[in-house]
Amino acid sequence: QVQLVQSGAEVKKPGASVKVSCKASGYTFTTYYMHWIRQAPGQGLEWMGIINPNTDITLYAPKFQGRVTVTRDTSTSTVYMDLSRLRYEDTAVYYCAREKGPGGSFDYWGQGTLVTVSS
Amino acid sequence: DIQMTQSPSSLSASVGDRVTITCRASQSIYTYLNWYQQKPGKAPKLLIYGASNLQSDVPSRFSGSGSGTDFTLTISSLQPEDFATYYCQQSHTSRTFGQGTKVDIE
Numbered sequence: 001q002v003q004l005v006q007s008g009a010e011v012k013k014p015g016a017s018v019k020v021s022c023k024a025s026g027y028t029f030t031t032y033y034m035h036w037i038r039q040a041p042g043q044g045l046e047w048m049g050i051i052n053p054n055t056d057i058t059l060y061a062p063k064f065q066g067r068v069t070v071t072r073d074t075s076t077s078t079v080y081m082d083l084s085r086l087r088y089e090d091t092a093v094y095y096c097a098r099e100k101g102p103g104g105s106f107d108y109w110g111q112g113t114l115v116t117v118s119s
Numbered sequence: 120d121i122q123m124t125q126s127p128s129s130l131s132a133s134v135g136d137r138v139t140i141t142c143r144a145s146q147s148i149y150t151y152l153n154w155y156q157q158k159p160g161k162a163p164k165l166l167i168y169g170a171s172n173l174q175s176d177v178p179s180r181f182s183g184s185g186s187g188t189d190f191t192l193t194i195s196s197l198q199p200e201d202f203a204t205y206y207c208q209q210s211h212t213s214r215t216f217g218q219g220t221k222v223d224i225e
Contacts, residue, residue: 035214045155045163045206047214061213062120095162103169104210105153109162 002026004096004110011116017084020113022096029077030054033099035106036070036081038092046092050099051079086117121145121209125217131225138194140220142207147187151211154183154192157219158203166205167192197222 007021022034036048049060051070058070069082079096094113097106122145132138142152150170155163165174167183170190180195194201202224207217 037216044219045157045208045216047216050214059213097162100165100168103153104151104214105165105168105174105208106155106163107165107168107174109164112162 002098002108004098004108006094006096006110006113009114009116011118012086013119014086014088014117016086017082018086018115019080019082020094020096020115022079022081022110024077024079024098027098029072030074032101034070034072034079035097035099036068037095037097037106039095039112040089040092043092048081048094053079083115086115088117091115091117121148121212121215123207123209123215123217125205125207125220127220128218129221129223131223132197133225134197134199136197136225138197138201138222140192140205140207140222142185142190142192142217144188144190144209144211148209148211150186151209152183152185152190153208153210154181155206155208156201156203157206163206194222 003025005023012018030053035050049070051058053072072079096110098108100107124143152170154167157163171183182193184191204219204221206219
């Protein structure tokens with residue numbers, strides 16, 4: 001069965017960086033795009049970026065351009081999201097989500113990783 | 120950027136009620152519209168993709184309709200497990216979500 005398992009919660013200071021991992025299993029890793037989406041406490045969902053695990057091509061939301069980097073390791077079927085220059089407002093749950101296919105919906109999600117930015 | 124506006128932001132309903140949530144896009148997105156259900160502390164769950172296609176294992180009381188800029192999610196007979204927050208999401212250009220609609224018990 002398809003599973004996306006994310007790394008554990010993180011606490012970071014303002015200005016630091018955080019790297020969250022998402023390990024995929026149960027399907028051919030390079031066949032499906034992977035996205036990162038975040039959700040601040042009590043708020044809605046915010047799309048951050050996408051990676052094509054086959055080509056390593058990425059696309060980021062303008063809001064995060066220059067601060068976010070999404071990478072992948074095909075040998076371990078893992079996608080990573082690196083967010084730099086953290087601010088208090090980056091405190092959120094970060095999700096990875098697999099794109100279903102043509103149409104762009106997200107059919108499988110990771111369990112979420114809470115990143116807390118605190119001094 | 121394509122903006123997605125959901126209405127209402129919240130609603131109260133009873134078990135058995137018919138519930139309708141609307142989502143409007145700031146420009147035409149054809150049928151590149153998806154709906155999700157999210158319960159507290161959980162990841163969102165895909166309900167409807169391509170505006171009207173029911174995701175596998177999703178109960179048939181959920182349905183979606185619309186094209187262009189106006190879309191609707193309907194729950195034909197609300198069940199206790201349906202109390203949650205619902206989000207629309209466009210996938211025509213990049214990806215954006217609506218602000219969510221919280222469905223709670225009346």
